[in-house]
Amino acid sequence: MPETLLHSVSVSSIFPSKPINFVQKYLSGVPAGRKNGARNSKDGKIEEKEEKEFDFSRKIRELRLELEIKKREEERIEKDIAIILEENTIDGGEQNRSFGLAVTRLNNNMLVVENSAKQLTSALKNISSLADTISGRVSALDVAKTRVVGCLQLAGDMRDLGVCAEGIDDAIRSEDFEIASQHIHRFLTLDQAVFQIREFKQKDATDSIRHSYEVLSSAKDRLSKILKSRLTEAVQKGDVAEMQRFVKLFPLIHEADEGLQRYSVFLNQKIDKLAEENLAIMRAGGTDDNRRNVLYADTLFMFFEGVAEIIESNLPVLEHSYGLEKLLDFMFILQARIDEFFRRLIEEFDTRRRLSHLNRQVADVVHHKKFTAPEGLEDVPDALEVDAIASEICMMNTSVEMYWRFVSRRIGKNDADLARSPSGDGDEEEDEEARLERQRLRKEAKEQKMDQLLNRSRVGTKMQELIGHYCLLEHFYMMKSVQKAIKSDAKEDVGTLTSSLVDDVVFIIRKSIRRAAGSGNVDSVCATINNATALLDTVVHGSLHHDIQSGYVTSSNFASEAFIAYQQGKQVKEAAESQKEQFLLAVNNSAKLSELLIELQKGLISEWAGVKRPAVEKNKLEHSTTQIEESARKLAALAKHGVEELFKSAFKSRIRQGLADPYQNIDRQMTMQDVEYYEAHDPFMEHFLAQIDRLLVENEPNLFPDNYQTILLLTATEIARQIEGAVAKCQFNRYGALQLDREYRQICAYLTNVAGWSAREKIGRLGQIVALLNVETVDEAMEVWHNSKTMTTSTIRALSLPEVRKILALRADFPTVAIKSIE
Template identity: 50%
Template sequence: MSSDITNQISAGMDFLSSADLILKKTLTTVPSGRPRRRRPSKDKGETKEDVDEDDQYISGILQELRVELDVKRREEERLQREIADVLTECASGSSGGEQSRAFGMAVSRLNNAMLVVEADAKQLAASLRTISRLADNISGKVSALDVAKTRVVECLQLAGDMHDLGVCSEEVDQCINNEDYEQAAQHIHRFLTLDRAVFQFSSAADKEAGQSVSHSYEILTNATARLKEILERKLEAAVDTDDVAAMQRFVKLFPLINEHDSGLVRFGKYLSRQIAKIGEDNLKIMNAGGLDDKRVEVLYADTMFLFLEGVAALLETNQPLIESSYGPDKLLDFVNMLQVDIDQVVGKVIDAFERKRQLEKRVRAAQKILRDDKNVDKGEERLDALELDPVLSEICLMNTHTEMYWRFVRRRIKGASKGEKQEEFVMVNADDFGDLDEEKKKQLEQEKVRRKEERERKLDQLLNRSLVGSKMQELLGNYILLEQYYMEECVRKAIDMDVREEGLLSSVVDDVLFLVRKCVRRATSSGSVDCVCAALNNGVALLETTFYQYLFGAIQSGYPSTNFAAEALQTAQNAYNVIQHGKATEASADIQKESFLTATNNARGTADLLLELRKGLEQEWRKTQRSEIERGKLDNAASQLTDLSRKMHHLASLGIESLCKTIFRPKLKSSCDAYADINHTLTDNQLGEFEAVDPFIEQFNANLDKQIAIFEPVLHKDNFQTLLLTVCGEVERQMERVIMKCTFNRLGVESLAGLLGNDVLAWRRLWLCSMLRMSRKLWNFERQQRLPRLLGYSLHRMQSKFFYSGLTCLQLLSRSSICEWPGFVHNCNLFGF
């Protein structure tokens, strides 16, 4: 037993010795690095500092590695000592034998388990090798089957093609001789769609079959050329005799023999002749002056409409034939072929319009006037705007008819493209049979994208680069120029003929805005979004310049002063005019007053009407379906009306401020100065008298109400509200200036609250709010500590009148300046603010 323990201990020590040897081999010292190469002597001085830094860095790293290595070695020695102590204790102790037996049994069980695992692993490896050989065998057989299947399919297809080739070669001549051209075309179409592999035979075994195929190939080739010649001759004869049935019969046979262009060209001759006939009939009517004398002003627009309507009917009638036989791509090519004849007729109509309406002469005159407007007062050298009105309307109508025709063509072509369901398969290698579906889908998608791009390019070329498109673009350019001149002339006349009508606004507001609305709507009727935006831009520019300057000039002249010096000067001027001229002139001050007030009201009314104009235009535009880009253009152009409306509001506010500065400020200053003459060091009796009747506030309110009441019937509602706000602000400033100069005792401060307690008129509530805002500044003075409580008491006393008046004081008061007052916050909570 002791010998077994000794053997186990010896084996354990041998294991430890071998592990120690392995660890020593692994944890060797860090080898010395490769010695540095010597640098050239000329660089020693320049790089000495860099070399020293590198050496220090490497030395530091080596030192750290050595320290870490020593730590590991000491840990290794400690572990070895612990293992040796455990083994020694096991060998010498009483329980050493049992532990050794347990250890030996565990090792035996582990050895047996490892043997079982090894056997199972070998069995598994053998099974895997068997399965791999079987999988390789099956894969090879499946691949062979796929190849065989592909070759069988190719053979069946080749056999079928050879059979069809033989049948076609036997029957094609008979069909041609019997004038069964439809069946003959079907045979030739089948021949042209056969796989080229049918005609390739190289081995000697296929020599006989090759001779038969070659013979059939020659027969069908000759039959193709003969049938082509016959179809061309028959179609030309049908075109010459206007035999529609024969044309429809023969024209759809050309695609079967791959002669698409030949059939379209010959059939296009017939349609070109029909288009020329339609154009000639309409031109004769146009040259004769039309059929209705009432539509002479739109003669050329009606001519274009009738011609394009006839062309559209012709295309609609023949579209199914071309689309079904030739496809949507050839339909677009066919329309392009006919566009040449359409351009000729439309060009004649436009040339006649420009000649008869003297368009070029009028455009040159308008350009000269707009470029160098020096002869404003010489009416004989200017174009008559009324004469331009029917010309502009006719141009818009002509473009409308053209856009309708383009929409018809675009809808027909896109409708044919959507209905197209073609599947084109590309021949691939037979070994890729399993991937044919994915390859076909990818190739079909690429082909669809390419065709769509090509179709869009041709359609764009048809719509924008044809003679009709370029002529109409040139005509619209002239229209925009004449429309700009028309608006400027009409606005100038509206300003010259401006008169005060019943109401607060003058005639120029309605005239100018009606003119702009009319021109924009007329441009909208043309169907061109760019034309609408250009007309709207010109209208807004005209309102911002000519019309705005007209109103600004009247407002800038100001409201005439009504003080004693001004009245004396006016009386002296009237007396001088009577002495010099023998008659009195009109009161220029009254004229200036009316002009100022009318201009201020016009600015405010124009601002409101501009917003209504935008709303009305947007409602009209929403009725027509447009693209996102077109809607964006219209919205951007219409936003200028909102900007101009804000500018008009600002102009009206400037006029009201000028009115307040001229009329109210001098009188308010003198009225507020009277408050400084009142004694503010009061007794209890005097305070009671002030609370009963305050002479200053009664007189102040009466005078201010009288001054403001004068302007209520002559000012626009919004202008009058602005005047009230402006006057209240002026009262605040003047009263603040005077109160700061006064001295109050406690009772005088309480009397100051009486300024807030009198509420007779609705407008004065605004003034009370201004007084509250002004009194906030008094909060900074220690001698008026009771003022917030007094103001809060006054607000509570005025609750029923002040809060329910419909004019919220919070529109005037700033929370940041008043909400710090406890009394005010308390009463605002009571009011429900």
């Protein structure tokens, strides 16, 4: 705004309403910001007015200053715009024009797109409206189609109803019962809507349907009576063809259970006849005198074989007509006769074999005497008699298991067909879920029925009871046999290292375990293994431990005296010789028995791996076989304990006598000439190793290979310990350490040759000591020590820093200050 214009603005133009009051109010002599004085009125009332004062000139100055600032800002902006326009005009004018044209084209295209989008929206709305209309018409057509199909089906059912009613009487009169049953089956499977029509009031539409329904209902009752009477007559006559003809028709008239019951009469008669024949042969003593000890097992096997043949020859007829679901119900009907035969067989078995009495005797022995010898009890059963009965029970259980597997395989061979059911119309996903649910429920129901048939029947429950008796008998047999093996233990051949105890014990345990495995019952196998390992850990282990203890406890130095006497060919007392032999046999028997038990475990695992079993049974067997391995480890530990005691008595003192004094008599602060002389004339190492070798060679024939290997490792450990103790009492220089290294290599080569690479681990610590002594400086020793720490194994312990200082202190030529300062 120009400055003159601002001056031309009058006060009246700014405040046009009251110009005079304004002048009087704001242009008076009262300073700005102060209140006017109060004036008294005539009536004595004081009116106080507060008026605001306004400095107009100062406000004008502020506005002028702000205007000036805006003008300058305007001029600056105009200059910037001019500069930018000038630059664009000079350098980028063409680009601006191109950009402007592109923007214009984009705007035009956007207008086209907007119009097209509006047209598309309108078209989609039209299409959506048409689709709704078509969808409604299609839905109406579907409903109409469904109704038409239903009407056609109903019409077809009505026609079939009439056809069945017309042909049923002729079929029954002509004894064409197959056609008559098909008519009744069609009548019973018609839609219920057909029969609801007969309730309508329209006479023309319902008379024929009502008549057909009454005709077929009456015919169904007549046909049922005819089929029952004919099937009963065929059963009485034993006419298999007629029975199979009529039994097929009962499912068609929805009387499957009635057909199975009547047909089972014939099969039960055959089973009863088979049972009587087998029982008669059994009571006569069987057909083979050599198998009298398994007479009842053979009888049960022959009976089950005959029953399986009867079932196999008759089930195909029932399977085709009744379906797999009804076969299991049919087996329940037959199982009653099988249970009755089994009851009679077990009663005969219990009476003739005195099973109950024998079981009470065995229980008394096992529960009162545990694993000790039962000489104090009277009327102790014979182990051979128990062995025969246990074998027969296992054979009986094998026959039962084979029969159950036959039934399970024959009835459950088509589980998929059993669980399959037709799916109707509807959503496919819902049909699939419903089908799976039906399949699951029917499978569970079948499993429950199978469990009831196999485990809840008399055969299943009584056989489980017999298996319990078998486990007790097997335990007693193993206990008595092992005790007899220990009592009759003897060294059969002169050159053998073990006695008859090893073979007898392993044979007894292997026989019992494999007999239990042959029964087909996993629980009996696990119980037998548990009892066998208990005998190994108590009776066998206790006997061997007693022989070992009596060997090295009776005489503190008996082993050394016995071996010395044996080596020199002296005649020792018979008691001492027997004691020595007993000790060696116990040690060797423990090692050999441990080895054979491991082989037995591997053999059992290999045999059972080829048999398909449920996961639960596999886990049980796996856990049981680990107990055999545990018993083998205990026997191996016992053998090692005996060998250690033998080593202490006969080897340790001789190693100490042959090494300690001769080694310390050699001055280890040598010269070069001493080293060369000792290289040609060994001071003592060759003689010492010759003594050790003679001692080992003389005793090798008396020890089992595993025990001899233990002696070798103990010898290596003791040699290393004795040399380490002797080295700690010597002072070395560089040449003395070199001689020590030569001696260590001789020992290492000898022990590796006789004991293998495992002996190197036993003298590994000695090797670290020798390496530390064979260095030039303390720094080199520290480097060797650090390198040895990285190369140590779990069996070789690395030297600690205090030990390193002590070893380096044996070098007389190393400064003490340098040794103490190492870290």
